[in-house]
Amino acid sequence: MRFLDCLWKPERNSGHHYRFAHQALRKVAFAEPVRIFDILASTSRAGFFDELLCELDAAIQDDGHRNFAGSDIRFSDHAVDGRPCAVLRMPPTRNPTEAYFIAIVSRLPLDQLSSRLHDNTSETLIDYYTLERPAQVARKWQSEFCAWTGNGRHLNFGAGPRPWIRRFVPFLTRYIRCR
Numbered sequence: 001m002r003f004l005d006c007l008w009k010p011e012r013n014s015g016h017h018y019r020f021a022h023q024a025l026r027k028v029a030f031a032e033p034v035r036i037f038d039i040l041a042s043t044s045r046a047g048f049f050d051e052l053l054c055e056l057d058a059a060i061q062d063d064g065h066r067n068f069a070g071s072d073i074r075f076s077d078h079a080v081d082g083r084p085c086a087v088l089r090m091p092p093t094r095n096p097t098e099a100y101f102i103a104i105v106s107r108l109p110l111d112q113l114s115s116r117l118h119d120n121t122s123e124t125l126i127d128y129y130t131l132e133r134p135a136q137v138a139r140k141w142q143s144e145f146c147a148w149t150g151n152g153r154h155l156n157f158g159a160g161p162r163p164w165i166r167r168f169v170p171f172l173t174r175y176i177r178c179r
Contacts, residue, residue, distance in 0.1 A: 016056050016066040020073075021090060021099035022148065024052045026128050029104050030150035033125035036104060040086040041077055046070040067091075076165065080173050084110050089165060093133040100143060100163035103129040103172055127176075131160050131168055145175070 029036045039048055049070025057066060068091040078085040088102040105127045132144040145160030157175075161167035 015060045016053060017068070017090065017093070017098045018095070019056055019060065020049075020052060021088075021102050021130055022097075022154075024056055025088075025102060026148050026152075028052070029126060029128055033106075036126070037077075037084050037086055037106070037110070040075055040088070040104070045075055046073070049073050078169050080105055080176050082109050083107065085169075085172070087165065087169065096133055096135040097144075098133050099130040100133060101131040101165070101168050103131075103168075105129065105172070105176060129172060131163060133163075134159075145171070 028039075032039070039045060042048075047070065051070075053066060053070055072091045074089040076087050076089070078087060083106040085103060085105045090099050090101065093100060107125055107127065128148045128150075130146045130148065132146055134141050134144045141159050142162045143160035145157045147155040147157065149155070161171040
């Protein structure tokens with residue numbers, strides 16, 4: 001790779017943006033449903049993200065240059081009904097279905113999460129949500145609220161809030177409380 005290649009930013013995002021949110025991180029989260037909260041809350045999370053992105057670099061050789069690093073993914077922790085919730089803000093989206101946010105929500109309070117690991121499948125320990133860029137951004141359709149299951153099934157719940165953290169977390173909390 002030449003020096004100038006590092007400075008070049010494509011007009012559109014490569015497949016890294018989509019695949020990080022919808023595949024790479026999801027697989028780790030469901031494989032490590034207890035540890036994922038510690039990983040994301042740690043100060044070394046950017047390195048963890050970079051490792052996942054490097055794996056994607058090898059898998060996505062023909063889909064353009066990646067235009068973000070692990071340090072460009074922002075983390076915030078929240079509580080939803082007394083349960084841990086990790087929210088990641090992805091770098092700016094450019095293409096439909098790319099994630100504005102990823103939210104990993106425990107189905108149990110943190111103190112019960114570790115003790116139940118061996119009694120349940122990872123499918124029952126966490127929920128994995130994405131707030132995505134819709135095909136056509138419109139005033140009434142700012143985002144698409146979705147979820148993923150551990151076995152890779154995509155669930156589309158329709159219109160979501162404006163892609164701002166101060167709107168997304170309350171929206172997610174209301175959704176979880178009402179389901």
